[in-house]
Amino acid sequence: MPDPAESAAGERPRSGAAVAPVGPLPVPGAGVAPPPDFDLRSLLIRFSVGVLVLIAMLGVLGALLREPTTAFARWYVGLTGLPGLLVAASVLDMVPQPVPSDVFMGFAHIAGRDFFSIGATTTVGSILGGTVAWLGARWAADRGPVRRYLAGPGAGVFALVQRYGTLALAVGAISPLPFSVTCYAAGAIKMPYRRFVLVCLLRGPRMFFYLWLIQLGWVAAA
Numbered sequence: 001m002p003d004p005a006e007s008a009a010g011e012r013p014r015s016g017a018a019v020a021p022v023g024p025l026p027v028p029g030a031g032v033a034p035p036p037d038f039d040l041r042s043l044l045i046r047f048s049v050g051v052l053v054l055i056a057m058l059g060v061l062g063a064l065l066r067e068p069t070t071a072f073a074r075w076y077v078g079l080t081g082l083p084g085l086l087v088a089a090s091v092l093d094m095v096p097q098p099v100p101s102d103v104f105m106g107f108a109h110i111a112g113r114d115f116f117s118i119g120a121t122t123t124v125g126s127i128l129g130g131t132v133a134w135l136g137a138r139w140a141a142d143r144g145p146v147r148r149y150l151a152g153p154g155a156g157v158f159a160l161v162q163r164y165g166t167l168a169l170a171v172g173a174i175s176p177l178p179f180s181v182t183c184y185a186a187g188a189i190k191m192p193y194r195r196f197v198l199v200c201l202l203r204g205p206r207m208f209f210y211l212w213l214i215q216l217g218w219v220a221a222a
Contacts, residue, residue: 046176054102054210055217062221070110077111082121089125093203094132096154096180101126105207106214115215119208126203130183134196137187150188154181161185166199173202 061069077084085108089101101122108118140146150158161168161182169191172182186196 043171043175043177050176051213054213055220058106058214058217059221062218066221073107073110074112076107077113082108082113082117085118085121086125086128089122090129090132093126093129093180093183096149096178096184101207102210102214105211106218109211109214110218115211119204119211122207122211123204126179126207127197127200130179130200130203131193131197133180133183134187134191134193137184138190139187141188146184146188150184154178154184157181158185158188162189165189165191166195169196169199170202173200174206179203 080087085104088104092099092101092104105118105122108121109115137146137150141150157168157172157178158181160177162185168177169182169186171177172179183196183200
């Protein structure tokens with residue numbers, strides 16, 4: 001059965017192209033400025049700074065507060081286990097907020113959980129959270145808090161996803177561009193779920209890379 005969002009225009013959108021939003025969702029900056037371009041230099045700088053900060057923080061914790069940090073991580077992970085990591089990753093990539101799931105991956109690593117289980121659990125949780133965000137925006141993009149957010153704090157990312165579609169979502173999956181916001185935007189423009197979830201698989205390499213950085217910083221401080 002054809003997708004109403006695709007058939008309304010009389011033809012099916014090309015793979016990778018952004019799909020126009022359905023309903024009265026306002027276009028951020030409409031009538032004022034065109035959607036922004038990707039500032040790749042800014043993203044690379046933010047990515048590099050984020051990597052350095054992550055390693056530095058783990059180095060400080062490992063050198064100065066190793067015992068209390070280890071005790072807390074073992075207590076927390078012993079209490080919640082991998083299901084707790086799954087839920088944390090889902091919620092953090094479902095709700096726009098500044099705390100990355102790397103914090104909970106760090107707890108799991110310090111508590112002695114194995115590398116693959118941590119990375120795989122966090123990846124699955126992230127994709128589940130992103131899926132909930134995609135669904136929420138697909139169903140409620142033209143009303144309520146989703147509409148206000150995409151027309152307000154999330155307007156810049158929404159404009160990027162409107163303009164670049166799949167590419168913007170891919171950048172959000174692996175870069176400092178907020179992943180949860182790109183998922184809301186993808187739902188708002190009615191991006192097909194198959195395309196959406198395939199792009200979200202890029203969360204896997206991102207999670208394993210950051211987990212390796214966590215391991216590197218913690219071991220280096222020993």
